[in-house]
Amino acid sequence: MSEVMDYKSRVSDPASRKFETFSYLPAMTKDQIKKQVEFLVKKGWNPAIEHTEPTHLQDSYWYMWKLPMFGETDVARILSEAEACHKANPDNHVRLIGYNNFNQSQGASMVIFRGKTV
Template identity: 65%
Template sequence: MSDVQDYNSSLSDAAQSRKFETFSYLPPLSAESARAQIQYIVDKGWNPGIEHTEPENAISNYWYMWKLPMFGETDVDAIMAEIEACHKAHPENHVRLLGFDNFAQSAGAAMVVHRGKSV
């Protein structure tokens, strides 16, 4: 069996040490990577939703919803524009993208697309 890497986490460094959502163990998503993930959500027929929260509250189940989910939206540029608008309005917060699956009635995808700064 291979060695398992230790994961350092701390309450004092919530922005850098907390891990959450699908890609949080990887480097931050580039614009191209985010676009590819949005395209995947659209291709699956899922409804994109955008949420944000302060880094110290990211471990909580409750994030603030940015507007309503974008029901039926298939334009990747429109979705990216809303993500950027949320990030601009809340530059210190984490911003995540969700893909809501109508049929399973759950989130089929969830990923942080902008990481906030620790306080």
């Protein structure tokens, strides 16, 4: 059995903090982000975009970028809003959420743009 790698993520070290599954991987490319948006749309989930400062990463409150895009299926429009949020808040983490209407929960949540860590 192989050793499980310990990711030394510590609250005291902002640069080491991990905040969701994809944060253990290299940052997603534009094409990979597009594929995630396509997945949300294919599942019928409502996309929403949120952002927060890296120093508040561990808080449960993130700022909502506009309102959730209920019923939006245009992948380009969703990507455009995510990029607009990132451009308006370049130092913040930006995450994409897919709300599942049937289960009344988040079907997916991932940081697609990483903010600057201190």
